[in-house]
Amino acid sequence: MEKLKNRLLKYCSIFFVLCSFLFVKCSDQSNVKTIQPKVYKSWAAVESGGKNSSVQMMMWQGDPLINAYMQNFVIPRVKELYGIDLKINPGQGTEIVKQLMTEKEANVSKSSIDLAWINGETFFQLKQLNTMFGPFVELLPNSQYIDLDNPFIGTDFQQKTDGYECPWGNVQYCTIYDSLRTAVPPQDLAELSHYLKLHPGKFTIPYEFTGMTMLKSWMVALSEDKNFLNGPFDEDKYNNISNKLWNYINENKQNFWRNGKTFPENLSQLHQLFINHEIDFTMSNNDCEVDNKIIQKLFPPSTRAYVMKFGSIQNSHYLGIAAGSANTAGAMMVINFLISPEAQLKKYNPEMWGDGTILTIDKLPMEWRNQFANVTSRKYSPKRVKIEALALQEPDPEYMIRLYRDFRTKVIEN
Amino acid sequence: MFSKFSLYFYLILCLFPITAGFIYAFLYSLGLIGAMNTGFTLNHWKDVLGSKELLSSFALTILISVMVVLASWWMAVTILRYYAKELTKTILKNGLLIPLTLPMLIGAFIVMQIFRSGGLFASLLYKIGLISSAQSLEWVNDYWHIGLGICLILFTLPYFIILVLQKYDKHKIPELLEINTSMGGTKSIGWYRIAMPILWIETKLSMLLYGIFLFGTYEAALLLGRQNPRLVSVLIAQKLRKFDLQTIPQAYVLSIIYTLLIVVFIYLFSRKSYHEVS
Numbered sequence: 001m002e003k004l005k006n007r008l009l010k011y012c013s014i015f016f017v018l019c020s021f022l023f024v025k026c027s028d029q030s031n032v033k034t035i036q037p038k039v040y041k042s043w044a045a046v047e048s049g050g051k052n053s054s055v056q057m058m059m060w061q062g063d064p065l066i067n068a069y070m071q072n073f074v075i076p077r078v079k080e081l082y083g084i085d086l087k088i089n090p091g092q093g094t095e096i097v098k099q100l101m102t103e104k105e106a107n108v109s110k111s112s113i114d115l116a117w118i119n120g121e122t123f124f125q126l127k128q129l130n131t132m133f134g135p136f137v138e139l140l141p142n143s144q145y146i147d148l149d150n151p152f153i154g155t156d157f158q159q160k161t162d163g164y165e166c167p168w169g170n171v172q173y174c175t176i177y178d179s180l181r182t183a184v185p186p187q188d189l190a191e192l193s194h195y196l197k198l199h200p201g202k203f204t205i206p207y208e209f210t211g212m213t214m215l216k217s218w219m220v221a222l223s224e225d226k227n228f229l230n231g232p233f234d235e236d237k238y239n240n241i242s243n244k245l246w247n248y249i250n251e252n253k254q255n256f257w258r259n260g261k262t263f264p265e266n267l268s269q270l271h272q273l274f275i276n277h278e279i280d281f282t283m284s285n286n287d288c289e290v291d292n293k294i295i296q297k298l299f300p301p302s303t304r305a306y307v308m309k310f311g312s313i314q315n316s317h318y319l320g321i322a323a324g325s326a327n328t329a330g331a332m333m334v335i336n337f338l339i340s341p342e343a344q345l346k347k348y349n350p351e352m353w354g355d356g357t358i359l360t361i362d363k364l365p366m367e368w369r370n371q372f373a374n375v376t377s378r379k380y381s382p383k384r385v386k387i388e389a390l391a392l393q394e395p396d397p398e399y400m401i402r403l404y405r406d407f408r409t410k411v412i413e414n
Numbered sequence: 415m416f417s418k419f420s421l422y423f424y425l426i427l428c429l430f431p432i433t434a435g436f437i438y439a440f441l442y443s444l445g446l447i448g449a450m451n452t453g454f455t456l457n458h459w460k461d462v463l464g465s466k467e468l469l470s471s472f473a474l475t476i477l478i479s480v481m482v483v484l485a486s487w488w489m490a491v492t493i494l495r496y497y498a499k500e501l502t503k504t505i506l507k508n509g510l511l512i513p514l515t516l517p518m519l520i521g522a523f524i525v526m527q528i529f530r531s532g533g534l535f536a537s538l539l540y541k542i543g544l545i546s547s548a549q550s551l552e553w554v555n556d557y558w559h560i561g562l563g564i565c566l567i568l569f570t571l572p573y574f575i576i577l578v579l580q581k582y583d584k585h586k587i588p589e590l591l592e593i594n595t596s597m598g599g600t601k602s603i604g605w606y607r608i609a610m611p612i613l614w615i616e617t618k619l620s621m622l623l624y625g626i627f628l629f630g631t632y633e634a635a636l637l638l639g640r641q642n643p644r645l646v647s648v649l650i651a652q653k654l655r656k657f658d659l660q661t662i663p664q665a666y667v668l669s670i671i672y673t674l675l676i677v678v679f680i681y682l683f684s685r686k687s688y689h690e691v692s
Contacts, residue, residue: 094655101659104449121657128659129449207641262555262641276532278549401658412642413466 040329043141050329052083057334058099059117060092062268065292069353073346074338082333089113093122093209100131100322111324115331119317120157121209123165124397126320133321133328135163140336145359151393153316153358158231158396165318166335167358169347172287172387173213173312174305182280187309189221189248196255202280204257204273205249206264207412210285212403213313219245219399220392221310229395238402246410253411263412271298285315287387288354290380295351304380307387314391316358341368350378436673439666450659458663468668470643472675478559478645479628482566483621489567490574491613494582495605501579510572518569522634525565529553554638561638566628573624574617581616582609622683626676646672 040046055078061067070088078084091099096116103111118126126132137143146167148154153167161167177185186192196203205211220228222244228237253260257279264270267284274282275298284305286292293299319338321331337343341364344357361372377383441447445455462468493501500506513521528534529551536551545551554561582588587609594604635645644652646668653665 094657097659098655101449105447125657125659258552258555261557265636265641278532397657404656405658408642 040139040332043139046139046329046332047082048329050082050084050327050331050333053327053330054085054087055114055327055330055334056087056089056112057115057117057331058089058091058096058113061088061090062092063292064296065353069347073352074334074343077343078334078337081337084330084333086334092117093119096122097125097129100126100324101129103324104129104131108324110326111322113322114325114327115334116320116322117168117317118165118320120159120315120394121397121400123156123161123318123320124159127159127164131323132164133323133325133331134165136321136328136332136335137161137163137166140166140332140339142336142339142341145341145363146339147360147363150360152314152391155393156316156318157394157400161318165320166339167316168319168338169355170314170316170358171285171356172307172314172384172391173210173217173285174283174287174289174307174382174387175214175312176274176282176284176290176299176303176305177280178274178300178302179304180300180302181277185281185306189218189308189310192308193248193252196252199280200255201257201259201278203255204260204263204270204279205407206267206270206283207407208264208266210267210283211263211270212400212407213285214283215245215403215407216395216399217308217310217312217392218248221308222248226311226392229399230393231396233396233398233402238399242402242406242410246406246414249411250414260411275299285313286355287384288350288356288378288381291350291378292354294380301380305382307382307390309390311390311392312387313394314388315394341365341371345371345375348372349375350381351376354378354381356384436670439669443663443666443670445663448663451663458667462664462667462671467643467649468671471646471649472671474643475629475646478562478566479625482563482570482628483625485563486567486570486574487578487617487621489571490578491610493575494578494613495609498579498582498588501575507576507579510575513568513572516569517633518565518631519633519637521569522565522637525561525568525634526554526637529561529564555640557640559639562634565634565638566631570624570628577617577620578613581613585612585616587612619683619687622679626679629676630672 040049059070075086075088078086096113096118099113100111116122123132137148143166146153148161148167152170154161156165175185186195192203205214216229219241220226223229223241228241249260257273264273267282270279270282271293273279284290287305290299290303290305294301294303319335321328321335325331339358341359344359345368347353347355348357357372361369364372438447442451443458445451445453445458501510526533530536531550531552531554532548533551533554535553536545536548539545539551540548553564590608590612591601591604594608595601599607630647631645632647632651635648636651639645639648650665650668650672653661653668
């Protein structure tokens with residue numbers, strides 16, 4: 001028995017040492033022979049390399065209208081125009097990061113993702129991991145219609161995109177309410193406190209991306225300076241203003257849904273609470289969400305959206321190409337189509353998706369300008385011109401990371 | 415020869431990937447591998463071991479697993495006591511298998527729809543006047559984990575009923591109870607002194623294994639559990655998936671602690687069983 005034990009121990013030790021050596025050796029990035037993405041000098045070269053190929057795209061697939069836009073319009077159109085087989089795989093944010101990180105750690109030479117729909121914090125993570133292909137945006141013919149100097153488009157979470165991701169759509173955070181239930185919605189944090197005292201339990205903050213986006217605008221409101229969070233992450237600034245934020249939330253949370261003891265973990269749960277009349281407010285990062293949801297008959301026609309008077313975060317979402325993609329040309333062709341006036345116009349229509357365009361309308365040829373002007377206007381969402389004046393820039397991604405962490409420790413666990 | 419081959423096959427197929435995964439997690443937690451790691455560090459271990467969350471999450475997970483297993487076992491044995499004859503009928507027996515065929519995620523959704531505030535159960539209680547509003551019943555993401563407990567019991571109870579029924583027949587408990595009665599013992603004494611100890615001893619190992627299975631439950635805990643403290647599986651998944659890439663090694667630290675805890679449980683149990691047998 002003792003002999004068997006010793007032998008087992010010996011084999012286990014050998015196995016452990018061997019595995020450790022193997023893992024450490026395999027994770028050594030210095031000798032990795034990854035595919036060097038082909039650098040294209042001209043669009044004609046891209047077209048000849050990308051036509052009749054297959055492109056794998058990873059994107060969030062949680063909205064039936066967005067899915068229909070991709071399946072019924074984009075996929076057939078890129079096939080028809082360029083012979084490209086666009087294959088869409090479900091996955092968003094952290095899943096994209098995990099996928100590319102795992103591939104990098106495993107030294108996979110060819111990525112399973114060519115193209116991905118990303119936004120600021122994903123871009124930040126992918127850049128940290130050095131898993132993005134680029135710069136490529138200036139090579140795209142349709143990028144001439146995009147104003148990359150616009151800070152809401154060319155800067156993502158305070159980081160210059162530098163051609164490593166291409167803007168696809170632009171949205172602004174809005175608070176959503178039912179005008180039949182809430183005749184006069186609160187316009188600032190003091191009014192919100194007052195509203196909560198009168199209607200306890202009718203408000204909550206989702207512990208996810210949109211909720212944290214709202215908290216960023218609350219920090220700006222508490223600082224009373226529209227540009228307070230602009231620039232790189234500042235520890236002192238954050239500590240100072242976040243203390244005020246946690247105090248405000250903790251002072252009011254006994255009047256939150258379920259006395260602020262629990263918070264919804266995702267936006268669909270928040271929407272459901274709103275539909276069930278459990279809460280009076282929901283929210284969205286897409287300012288056209290109300291039209292979108294009323295068309296889908298999820299929200300009643302009396303639903304409206306607005307921006308509180310201290311403003312809300314406006315940001316763009318982007319398309320990026322994986323550094324390990326074996327078909328960067330095909331991915332660039334798909335992106336060029338997605339930012340074309342044709343695809344953007346279709347996406348702009350609230351009945352299709354209702355996503356704000358990243359094109360500068362004045363830069364477009366006259367025929368397209370007219371078509372954009374004639375799109376059936378949003379019926380229930382606030383007019384873009386009206387809320388754009390209240391737009392705040394996305395702060396550095398570190399603010400988001402800290403908000404996530406501190407919301408848990410200072411609010412949920414408090 | 416064949417048994418030796420089976421053993422090697424088992425070792426290669428089951429133990430090799432698990433052990434390799436464990437070693438990978440260990441090296442990752444020490445900063446020796448991983449895209450974001452920069453070299454050897456004990457900081458991830460210090461962060462996890464110094465957090466309040468570690469103890470509260472593990473304690474909560476153990477408590478819920480033990481409570482669910484014990485409650486299900488007690489219910490299964492009580493049902494068996496009063497409905498042993500009915501349970502031998504094929505329709506009932508097969509009916510018990512239905513919940514076991516459902517994925518946990520579906521079960522969690524069903525429980526959520528029925529027991530959430532404003533859900534089916536709350537509406538029913540409201541209609542008959544037992545609660546003041548359909549929104550006042552909170553059994554999902556609630557403080558006491560009632561919704562999660564119901565969901566886990568719904569999955570555990572049918573399995574335990576089938577298990578105790580099998581042991582009940584195998585060990586001829588009805589006959590033993592009859593002997594007890596014929597010798598002047600009461601039914602109650604027979605049940606508590608004869609039937610229950612036999613069933614307890616015979617199902618102990620299955621209870622432990624099921625407890626370990628519940629210890630790792632994820633979908634139900636994510637949908638129905640409380641946010642603070644979180645069950646261990648949810649805590650690990652969130653450390654892996656949130657936006658901060660720096661918390662990934664912490665998730666691996668937690669996974670290692672989790673695995674070691676299970677190994678210690680099994681070791682202690684097997685040692686106890688060995689001594690009992692000796």
